[in-house]
Amino acid sequence: MKRWMRRVLGAAGLLPVAAPSLVWAAGGKASQLVVVADTRVIQNAALKYFADLYNTNIWLFAVWAVVLTAVYGCFLGLLMDFIMARTGLDLKSRKIVEH
Amino acid sequence: MDWLYLHMPIAGMDIFWPGLVLIGFAVGVIGGFFGMGGAWMVTPGLNILGFPMAFAIGTDIAHIAGKSMVSTMRHSKFGNVDYKLGIVMLVGTMVGIECGAQIVMFLERIGRVGSVVRWVYVVFLALIAFMVFYDYFKAVQKKRAGIVEGEKGTEGITWYKTLHKIRIPPMMHFKAAGFTCSAWLPIMVSFATGVLAGFLGIGGGLLRMPALVYLVGCPTHIAVGTDLFEVMVSGLYGAFTYSLKGRIELVAVFVMLTGAAIGAQIGTVATKYSKGYGIRVAFGCAVVACMVSIILKQYKYNAAAAVIILGAIGIICAYIMAVMFKGAAQELREKKAREQAQASF
Numbered sequence: 001m002k003r004w005m006r007r008v009l010g011a012a013g014l015l016p017v018a019a020p021s022l023v024w025a026a027g028g029k030a031s032q033l034v035v036v037a038d039t040r041v042i043q044n045a046a047l048k049y050f051a052d053l054y055n056t057n058i059w060l061f062a063v064w065a066v067v068l069t070a071v072y073g074c075f076l077g078l079l080m081d082f083i084m085a086r087t088g089l090d091l092k093s094r095k096i097v098e099h
Numbered sequence: 100m101d102w103l104y105l106h107m108p109i110a111g112m113d114i115f116w117p118g119l120v121l122i123g124f125a126v127g128v129i130g131g132f133f134g135m136g137g138a139w140m141v142t143p144g145l146n147i148l149g150f151p152m153a154f155a156i157g158t159d160i161a162h163i164a165g166k167s168m169v170s171t172m173r174h175s176k177f178g179n180v181d182y183k184l185g186i187v188m189l190v191g192t193m194v195g196i197e198c199g200a201q202i203v204m205f206l207e208r209i210g211r212v213g214s215v216v217r218w219v220y221v222v223f224l225a226l227i228a229f230m231v232f233y234d235y236f237k238a239v240q241k242k243r244a245g246i247v248e249g250e251k252g253t254e255g256i257t258w259y260k261t262l263h264k265i266r267i268p269p270m271m272h273f274k275a276a277g278f279t280c281s282a283w284l285p286i287m288v289s290f291a292t293g294v295l296a297g298f299l300g301i302g303g304g305l306l307r308m309p310a311l312v313y314l315v316g317c318p319t320h321i322a323v324g325t326d327l328f329e330v331m332v333s334g335l336y337g338a339f340t341y342s343l344k345g346r347i348e349l350v351a352v353f354v355m356l357t358g359a360a361i362g363a364q365i366g367t368v369a370t371k372y373s374k375g376y377g378i379r380v381a382f383g384c385a386v387v388a389c390m391v392s393i394i395l396k397q398y399k400y401n402a403a404a405a406v407i408i409l410g411a412i413g414i415i416c417a418y419i420m421a422v423m424f425k426g427a428a429q430e431l432r433e434k435k436a437r438e439q440a441q442a443s444f
Contacts, residue, residue: 035109035110035153035154035345037108037109037111038111039108041106041111042106042108047108047350048108050108050109050349051108051109054109054345058342058343058345059343061342062339062340062342062343063339064349065161065338065339065342065347065349065352066161066335066338066339066342068349068353069161069162069164069165069335069338069352069356070164070165070168070335072165072353072356073164073165073166073167073168073169073356073360074168074172076165076169076356076357076360077168077169077172077173077360078172079360080169080173080360080361080363080364081172081173081176084173084364084368087427088431088434089368089427089430089431090430091173091176091177091368092176092177093177093178094177094178094179094320094370094371096251096318096319096320096321096375097251097252097374097375098238098251098252098253098254098318098319098374098375098376
């Protein structure tokens, strides 16, 4: 709890400093940064694979990012469809009325 | 309480994951209802969670692509997505975004990019908000006067009717949207909104949704679904380019997407129980909140700007959830009554 409180306070304190450039629709100046994932602290094999890929083959990482996002989006869509179908609501028709 | 924190392998830090789920959920609800990505809502939320700035925009875009996929699937079942219109508009959107980005680079060279972009954004948001509320006011007046045009009820602004008279070939019929017009109309409208989106560095849903309604002539529900289809495609492209730049945190994308998938169902199904103008007016309120927050930021009231955005998200989200649950409860009650009546015969 103490750790959580410390983080919340830290984030709140950081807000006036960090918010401006982040919140702008036009984006920030982050493109100049070079970030390297620290794979030494990662235990999970899958996460370690992607972190390694991020460091060594960014093209393959980008392809994986898009494919996984699309696949996970599809999976969630189908799962939600399955769940929503059990609510008893009619989810295939609607009446368009503007006013 | 360590289990509440998830290690981000690329950013190398621990993040409060229920916060990510909550952001995803809220943006799923709002995006599914209005038909937009909602990047302007996600970034302040990520910032408050202490998410590293370098990854915020890329992570946001990838999550929006996945979330739009879930919403598009649901809207598609309702018949709210005109894929033909969406594909035609994608051409204009892509070319437009590239042109807008070139204008930004020119302004960067002359050192004027920051303030120009922000004020252009504010002006356009003010125009959209004015248009939405003026349209509503006009529709109310027409309804009071007993003027009902077409089968979908009274409409305030009908600029699209004039634009549909432009008959430059090729003419195209859009079945789901229910109109025929010159193919150049959606192409030029999407090009214009694309230029603005590229120039402002946003996804463009905020501009495209009202453009689809007022200029192209889509019924509000179809505009919402079709716009989400566009957001999905452009989001996946954005996710790829940001990944190439190393600006994406996949674990956060997946966590946010899980919350967004639930939120998207609520937002999307809520459109069924809302009239077109209900969606338009709530959208106008969201635009006003976005505009006020940008003005506040321009004058360095950053904390107030974040409060406005997060407050607006909370209120709009609660409104949409109320619409959905009230409508769903009503539908289930009616269904039960029908079944009981049938059983008694």
